[in-house]
Amino acid sequence: MKNSRNEKRSQHPNVETQASLKWEKGYKNVEVFSKEHLAVSLAYDVAQLSTKFTKERGAFTVAMSGGSLIKYLRKLVDSPYAETIDWSKWHVFWVDERVVPKDNLESNYKLANDGFLSKVPIPPLNVYSIDDSLPPDGAADVYETTLRRLVTSNVIATSTNGLPKFDLMLLGMGPDGHVASLFPGHPLLNEDQKWISFLNDSPKQPPERITFTFPVINASSNVAMVVTREFTTSSKDGRRGRALEQNVPYSSDLLALQPSIQRSQEQTPTSKDLLALQPSIQRLA
Numbered sequence: 001m002k003n004s005r006n007e008k009r010s011q012h013p014n015v016e017t018q019a020s021l022k023w024e025k026g027y028k029n030v031e032v033f034s035k036e037h038l039a040v041s042l043a044y045d046v047a048q049l050s051t052k053f054t055k056e057r058g059a060f061t062v063a064m065s066g067g068s069l070i071k072y073l074r075k076l077v078d079s080p081y082a083e084t085i086d087w088s089k090w091h092v093f094w095v096d097e098r099v100v101p102k103d104n105l106e107s108n109y110k111l112a113n114d115g116f117l118s119k120v121p122i123p124p125l126n127v128y129s130i131d132d133s134l135p136p137d138g139a140a141d142v143y144e145t146t147l148r149r150l151v152t153s154n155v156i157a158t159s160t161n162g163l164p165k166f167d168l169m170l171l172g173m174g175p176d177g178h179v180a181s182l183f184p185g186h187p188l189l190n191e192d193q194k195w196i197s198f199l200n201d202s203p204k205q206p207p208e209r210i211t212f213t214f215p216v217i218n219a220s221s222n223v224a225m226v227v228t229r230e231f232t233t234s235s236k237d238g239r240r241g242r243a244l245e246q247n248v249p250y251s252s253d254l255l256a257l258q259p260s261i262q263r264s265q266e267q268t269p270t271s272k273d274l275l276a277l278q279p280s281i282q283r284l285a
């Protein structure tokens, strides 16, 4: 399946044929790209999912992180996607957001709007940013209320256990292994009732944030994780390397993320390029 997808990507008029290393054996859905090929491949996959869900559901729900992920969405604003994607059916959410004014440089909304959303014709009412006039707890409650309303109206699909089932979740991973604003060792890793929670003590500045909880992240139909850092198992704290090297069950003292990636022991990625984890560009659920 992946080979055929890569072949299709390479046949796509906009796909530069660049070597992308793939650890097929042992890994599941982990691909190592050059920067340019990551942007090209990510755009191809996102466009494919947009077409699929727009056709199936009449809507395409995308929840995105901040960080360097946004710049790898750049190919979506170019031809052919600019013309072929039905942007009117997109609904955009944030996996996590800093509780700062939306015009603040630290805002993930500002980052995504400047780098992507302002360049495509998604209806403004379909872009769900936080209420930046509220404190973290209030912003989280209001955001969850919005999600619940959109699940009720079927804009957002529902998983078999009643959670919001986003069509695509676009994640990053920090050097400590954090995903969204779920940080190793933080009590929020164990939150399994709320859909959206908040923290005032983020180890990554700024301290006040709201974040999807793990049950919501794991309920997604598709997840693409774009890890854009030097990746070696000897990296500063090694967590990121371990996140990929082993099927490490998430535990609050080691990793924020329960990776769904097996790894064969003989292969140790030493690439200093980019790593696009696609734990499930196929369906999770």
Ligand SMILES: O=C(O)[C@H](O)[C@@H](O)[C@H](O)[C@H](O)COP(=O)(O)O
Pocket: 065, 066, 067, 068, 069, 096, 097, 098, 108, 171, 172, 173, 174, 175, 178, 179, 180, 181, 204, 226, 228, 229
């Ligand atoms: O609000 C945030 O801080 C981001 O959502 C965060 O979760 C990000 O995805 C990771 O820190 C990876 O960031 P980079 O891709 O920039 O390394």
